[in-house]
Amino acid sequence: xxxxxxxxxxxxxxxxxxxxxxxxxxxxxxxxxxxxxxxxxxxxxxxxxxxxxxxxxxxxxxxxxxxxxxxxxxxxxxxxxxxxxxxxxxxxxxxxxxxxxxxxxxxxxxxxxxxxxxxxxxxxxxxxxxxxxxxxxxxxxxxxxxxxxxxxxxxxxxxxxxxxxxxxxxxxxxxxxxxxxxxxxxxxxxxxxxxxxxxxxxxxxxxxxxxxxxxxxxxxxxxxxxxxxxxxxxxxxx
Numbered sequence: 572x573x574x575x576x577x578x579x580x581x582x583x584x585x586x587x588x589x590x591x592x593x594x595x596x597x598x599x600x601x602x603x604x605x606x607x608x609x610x611x612x613x614x615x616x617x618x619x620x621x622x623x624x625x626x627x628x629x630x631x632x633x634x635x636x637x638x639x640x641x642x643x644x645x646x647x648x649x650x651x652x653x654x655x656x657x658x659x660x661x662x663x664x665x666x667x668x669x670x671x672x673x674x675x676x677x678x679x680x681x682x683x684x685x686x687x688x689x690x691x692x693x694x695x696x697x698x699x700x701x702x703x704x705x706x707x708x709x710x711x712x713x714x715x716x717x718x719x720x721x722x723x724x725x726x727x728x729x730x731x732x733x734x735x736x737x738x739x740x741x742x743x744x745x746x747x748x749x750x751x752x753x754x755x756x757x758x759x760x761x762x763x764x765x766x767x768x769x770x771x772x773x774x775x776x777x778x779x780x781x782x783x784x785x786x787x788x789x790x791x792x793x794x795x796x797x798x799x800x801x802x803x804x805x806x807x808x809x
Contacts, residue, residue, distance in 0.1 A: 581605050630700045632677055633684025638707075641699025642764070645709040648697060649767070650760040655716055655748040656767035657708040658775040659687070659727065662741030664704040671736060678733035679740055680704065686726045694719055707768065712748050720746055745775025 585602040588594045630637055636644065648654050661683065668676035687706060691698040696710030713719070727742040747770035749763060 582610075630684065632680055633687075633700050634681075635684045635688060635706070636697070636699040638699060638701050641697060641701075641707060641709075644697045645699075645707070645764055646760050648709045648711065649764045651711070653712040653749060654709055654767065655712045655746060656764070656771045657710075657720065657723075658701075658745045658768065658771040659706040659708065659723075660743050660775050660779065661704040661727075662743055662779070664740050667738055667740060671733075671738070675733050675736060675738060679731050679738055682731040683727055686729075687723075690723050690726055694723075707771075709764070709767075716746070716748065720744060743775050743778040745771045745773065745778055747771040747774060 581602075585599075585605075588598055588602045629635070629640065635641070645656075661679070664676065664679065667679055683704075683706070684700065687698040687708070690696070691708065691710070694710055696708050698706060698708045701707050708723075710719075724742055724744055728740070731738040731740075747767045749767060
């Protein structure tokens with residue numbers, strides 16, 4: 572397969588021949604005969620690389636965007652207007668793995684991913700997997716946010732069928748919304764998203780009834796705002 576440099580040289584040669592008023596049809600056909608296959612191979616390579624990039628940006632188990640891909644979309648939602656962020660952490664997930672094996676744990680994660688994606692599509696939200704059994708959601712803020720999060724909690728805590736097993740896990744959801752927040756100059760949407768996630772993460776830990784044990788999200792940029800409010804923490808009843 573010709574290199575990019577070689578293909579560029581072929582294109583330059585063909586361009587020169589096409590611009591020549593005295594170029595014969597044979598010369599033009601010869602130039603095109605070399606260029607077309609090289610371009611076709613480059614296009615095939617681009618298609619392959621695009622597919623690989625899409626796979627790298629999607630969690631193969633849950634079907635949700637990975638952290639990097641989700642963050643890109645989340646910033647767009649934050650930039651579009653008032654938004655709320657959710658951090659979801661599964662309760663009693665480790666015992667499923669320990670007792671029934673990783674296949675059972677994978678079945679739970681796959682079901683959670685599917686349910687999150689379905690809920691997000693209906694709510695105009697974007698859900699992603701941060702890692703392990705932790706997920707993030709960004710969505711436009713609205714007055715019925717409490718009911719929307721309650722529907723998500725109900726969906727995530729439905730039993731999961733795996734072979735002959737009926738697996739149950741809980742879900743702790745921490746929610747943060749920006750209220751009367753000054754977006755500041757251009758370029759601060761990433762900082763706003765970081766602050767929302769930080770507050771949602773703290774709210775999620777409070778929902779679990781335990782203190783914070785180390786930062787589980789990526790490092791965030793500081794944000795100066797007038798007010799950020801945490802709301803809505805859910806935990807499946809014991």
